[in-house]
Amino acid sequence: MTTKLLHLHIENGVANITFNNPPVNVLSGSLMKSLKEVLHGLSNDVKVIVFDSANPDFFIAHVDINILDEQEVLNELQLTAPEGLNIFQAVGEMLRNLPQVTIVKLKGIARGGGAEFVTAADMSFASLEKGKLAQCEALMGIIPGGGATQYLPAKMTRGRALEIMLGADLFDAATAAHYGWINRALPDAEIDAFVDQLAQNMAALEEGIISTTKKVLAAGFKAENDGWAALAFTPRTAEIMKKAMENGAQTVAGELEIESLLRSIK
Amino acid sequence: MTTKLLHLHIENGVANITFNNPPVNVLSGSLMKSLKEVLHGLSNDVKVIVFDSANPDFFIAHVDINILDEQEVLNELQLTAPEGLNIFQAVGEMLRNLPQVTIVKLKGIARGGGAEFVTAADMSFASLEKGKLAQCEALMGIIPGGGATQYLPAKMTRGRALEIMLGADLFDAATAAHYGWINRALPDAEIDAFVDQLAQNMAALEEGIISTTKKVLAAGFKAENDGWAALAFTPRTAEIMKKAMENGAQTVAGELEIESLLRSIK
C-alpha cells in the first residue's frame, strides 16, 4: 500500500518504506496514521523493514508544528495507542514490537520526533556526510515527548543523553555513532549497499529467528533458553546442522568461512 | 559565596565553581562542606554549574588521606546526608539531583573521589592533552566508596568498569571518552570555548526544561509524557511555535538551520 505520504516497495521479504511529505517531511498526524496502516498491513512474508526518505535533505524534520489542526486524526491515534503511551511514544514502541526487524537508513536530517523515530527503530545506519540528528525540543520551550528521554539513556550514558537534549545541537553521524545513538556511520557511497546486504541477509533467515530474538532480548535467561529450545530441535535445524557438517563445518577451512558455508545451505 | 577552598563566579545564569585546595586539591571534609553550602545557596537564576580547578595539574587528586582528622565536619556531613548514602556518595547524588545541570571541565588529573565527582556530574568534558582519570583505590587496599561501583557500570560495560577499578591505571581522556566515562575529549585549545558555549546555550533555555529533563530521564514513558505536557501547552510555547513558523520553520531553508532560527526567538 502506497499513500500520498509514503511509498512502499516489497521485494524478497524486505519492505522499503520511503517518507514523502514535502517540503521537509514533518511528522504529521496523517503520516503517523498512514505509517501505522502500512505497517499493520504487511504480510508475514515481510521480515525486514527499511525506512528512508524521498527528500534529499530531510529524513523527518520533526513533528508538524501545526499538528493540533489534525484533531480528528490525533484522537483516533490516541484511542488505538497502547495503554500508557501517548501517540508519539506509540510510534516508537510499534517499531520495536513488530515481528519484523526495523531499520532506518538516514541520509538526511532527523530532529525531534524524527530523531526519536531513528532512535526507536531496531537498527539505524547513517550517511557520514549527510546523516544528522538533533533533539531540538529544548529550543522550542519543551522537552522530547516521543520516547527520547527513555531511549537515549538506554543507548548511551546519562551525560550524553543530557548533552543531546539540553545542548540541543545538530549531531553529525560520526558523533552519533560514537555516542551509540545509531548503529554505524557509513560513507554515503557505501550505505545503500551495506543496508541492502544486511536486509537481504536477515530476510533470508529461517522463520521465527527475527521475532524470537527481538522477544527474548534482555528478557532473562529463561526467555533466552525457551526461545532457543523452540528452534534448536526442529527437523529443519537438524537438516542445517547435518549439511553444515557435510560441507566442512568443524574443519579449519570450513570454519574460517563458516558464514558463507552456512548461507549456501538450501 | 567564595570560600578559601573554592571560588564562585556567576554570570548569565552560569555558575563557575573553581576548586582551590593546594597543593593537589584533595577532597577534604571542609571542601565537601563548602561545596554543599555553595550549591545549596545558589539562586534559581542559576541554570548551569561548571566545575573546574585552579590547579594546573589536578582537578581533584582524591579524598584527603587525612580526612579522619576532620571528625566534626564528617559527622555533620553524615547527619545531613540522604538516607542510605555515605558522605562521599552524597556528593555525587547531590550533583545529579540539583535542578541545575552540572558540568565538569577536566583539565588535569582526577583520581579516586575526584574521579567519582567527574563521573557523577551530569556532563563532563576533558582536555585531550591534560585530562586524566583513575580509580586508584585498589592500590590503597580498598575499593571505591563514593559511587564509582554504581556509576561506572551504568556508563560503560561491566568489563570496562572492572578494568578501571581493578587495573587502577591512569586513563587518558581519549580512552575515557571511548569507554563512556566522560562525554567528550576535546583539544585543550578548544575545551573552554566548547564548554562556555554549551553552558550559555543551556542557561538560555526556558524555565523548567533543565530540571524537567533531569527528572524524567529514564523514569518511564508516563513521566516523559507528564513532563512534556506540562511544557507543551503554555502560552510561551505557543508563542515560540508561532514565531518559529513566521521565521521559516517547516521550510527547507529554515529547517536547514533551525537551531539558529529557534535561538534567535526572543
Added chain:
Amino acid sequence: MTTKLLHLHIENGVANITFNNPPVNVLSGSLMKSLKEVLHGLSNDVKVIVFDSANPDFFIAHVDINILDEQEVLNELQLTAPEGLNIFQAVGEMLRNLPQVTIVKLKGIARGGGAEFVTAADMSFASLEKGKLAQCEALMGIIPGGGATQYLPAKMTRGRALEIMLGADLFDAATAAHYGWINRALPDAEIDAFVDQLAQNMAALEEGIISTTKKVLAAGFKAENDGWAALAFTPRTAEIMKKAMENGAQTVAGELEIESLLRSIK
C-alpha cells in the same frame, strides 16, 4: 590440573588456561566439564584467570555441533548447573561469579558459544589483526542460547546487539571494541604484554579487593559502602596510607605518579 582439552599454568597468582581441542576448539560437553573442574579446583592464591587458545586461528569455534552425542556429560552438567540456567548459560555465569577476575585474550576467531564465552568473561582483549567475533546462530536456524541475548544488550545498544545476532556476520576486533563487545582491541604485537601486565597488577592487589569489587558492582550504594567499609579500616589499609604519605602522596610530585608510588609499597 591440565587435561587433554585445556592446559593450566599458574604463576604469581595468575592462572593461564589454554584451550586445546583440535582442529578448531569446539566447545564440547567434555571441554565444559574440564573447564568447570579446573576452575573449581583453583586455590585461593589464584586472583586472576587468563583464557587463551593453543590454536592460531580459533579461540573457540562454537558449541560442538555433535554435542548431543555426549548425553551423559550433558546430563551431569545440567544436574550441577545453577537453578534457572541451561548448561551453556551456566558457563558464562560461572565466569562472572568466580572470586577471581576472568580475562579472555582473543587472538583468533570466537563464534556462537565461543563468542558468548568472551562476552561473559569479566574482561576481554582482542588482537586487532586476528581477534574476530560472531554470533552465527541465526545462520544455523537458531538463536544464541548461552547468554548472548542477555549479555550483549547489557554491553551495547539494543540495535547493535540485534545487528550482531541477526546480521550474523564476523566482526573484527576494532568494531567489537567500538560496540563495547570487548574491552579493547590491541595490536597483536602488544596484546600479550598488555594483558600480562594487567593480570600481574591485579594479582598483586590486597586480599578481598577483586572479589568485593565484583560483588558490589551495580549492586547499589549500600553494597558499595559495606564493601568499602570492610576494607577501609583494616590495619593493612592504615599502613598503606601511612607509607603513601611518607613516600610523597598529597604532594605534587608524588601525586603525578601516584600509581608507581602506591605499587612500590610493600
